[in-house]
Amino acid sequence: MTARLLPGGPVAERVLADVTARVAALRSRGVVPGLATILVGDDEASAGYIRIKQRQAAGLGIASPHAHLPAGATQEQLVSAVRGFSVDPAVHGLLVQHPVPGHLDHDAALAGLDPDKDVDGMHPVNTGRLAAGLPGPLPCTPAGIEELLAFHGIPVAGREVVILGRGPTLGRPLALLLSQKRPTADAAVTVVHTGVPDWGRYTRRAEILVAAAGVPGIVRPEHVRPGATVVGGGVRYEGRRLLPDVDESCAEVAGAITPRVGGVGPTTVAMLFRNLVDAAARAAPPD
Numbered sequence: 325m326t327a328r329l330l331p332g333g334p335v336a337e338r339v340l341a342d343v344t345a346r347v348a349a350l351r352s353r354g355v356v357p358g359l360a361t362i363l364v365g366d367d368e369a370s371a372g373y374i375r376i377k378q379r380q381a382a383g384l385g386i387a388s389p390h391a392h393l394p395a396g397a398t399q400e401q402l403v404s405a406v407r408g409f410s411v412d413p414a415v416h417g418l419l420v421q422h423p424v425p426g427h428l429d430h431d432a433a434l435a436g437l438d439p440d441k442d443v444d445g446m447h448p449v450n451t452g453r454l455a456a457g458l459p460g461p462l463p464c465t466p467a468g469i470e471e472l473l474a475f476h477g478i479p480v481a482g483r484e485v486v487i488l489g490r491g492p493t494l495g496r497p498l499a500l501l502l503s504q505k506r507p508t509a510d511a512a513v514t515v516v517h518t519g520v521p522d523w524g525r526y527t528r529r530a531e532i533l534v535a536a537a538g539v540p541g542i543v544r545p546e547h548v549r550p551g552a553t554v555v556g557g558g559v560r561y562e563g564r565r566l567l568p569d570v571d572e573s574c575a576e577v578a579g580a581i582t583p584r585v586g587g588v589g590p591t592t593v594a595m596l597f598r599n600l601v602d603a604a605a606r607a608a609p610p611d
């Protein structure tokens with residue numbers, strides 16, 4: 325058996341088409357959604373990531389004010405830049421490019437951001453909202469996985485989902501998301517990690533298996549239930565080389581699987597812009 329592929333590109337296209345229409349509607353009411361970015365230092369790769377985000381934003385009709393701080397900037401300067409955007413009514417979301425120089429604390433600086441402008445959905449307040457089932461910006465990669473499964477018609481409700489990894493970006497928030505009461509979630513979710521050495525016992529049971537460990541090749545065919553859906557979220561980069569958690573040979577056992585490249589990644593970016601337009605819509609004056 326060779327598994328059906330579940331690409332993320334068409335999922336992102338559909339989400340971004342919706343974002344484009346909503347941005348146009350907001351602009352026609354005089355509201356220009358704004359995604360601010362902060363870069364500290366002169367790392368070429370980081371500057372490149374910011375340029376990509378700014379180009380994507382421009383293509384969607386979103387403004388992208390930017391602050392560039394010197395590599396030697398102090399924590400106070402970073403916090404002050406975050407606060408400035410946080411109170412700026414023209415800004416609806418903020419990204420601080422990661423990594424920041426070693427003497428700075430990225431998470432501590434972002435803690436000062438208005439949680440409603442947290443387009444990554446990772447602010448502690450938004451993690452709390454997710455855990456409590458309250459509305460708020462959703463963490464992008466988990467939300468992208470829910471969207472990807474729904475787009476490709478993979479039923480989740482009532483099914484057994486096993487997530488390998490309980491990290492803050494992916495495994496833990498995804499478990500919270502997919503166990504919520506909603507037609508595209510509503511799953512029986514199990515989370516396994518290094519505290520469960522025989523985790524294969526659980527993954528072999530899974531109708532949907534999500535790899536979220538960041539350990540290249542950790543998920544092998546013997547960990548997959550025949551016919552299951554396998555979602556590869558965890559990746560590690562060695563230089564520019566992407567090393568996924570899911571070994572390619574899993575496609576011989578799975579019923580459906582995300583491709584090695586172009587699976588979860590594109591949906592993550594789309595969810596960031598969805599969070600941004602949601603934030604702009606919330607901040608807009610009533611019609």
Ligand SMILES: NC(=O)c1ccc[n+]([C@@H]2O[C@H](COP(=O)([O-])OP(=O)(O)OC[C@H]3O[C@@H](n4cnc5c(N)ncnc54)[C@H](OP(=O)(O)O)[C@@H]3O)[C@@H](O)[C@H]2O)c1
Binds near residue numbers: 489491493536
């Ligand atoms: N595709 C995308 O767009 C995208 C976006 C964001 C993140 N990611 C990827 O998602 C992955 C997870 O990130 P994260 O921040 O949520 O998690 P993380 O902090 O990197 O933690 C990894 C998790 O995997 C578990 N784990 C690691 N090795 C294991 C092993 N040998 N056996 C069992 N469990 C193991 C760890 O268990 P313990 O808790 O017991 O240590 C931990 O819970 C990373 O690879 C990241 O690159 C991908």
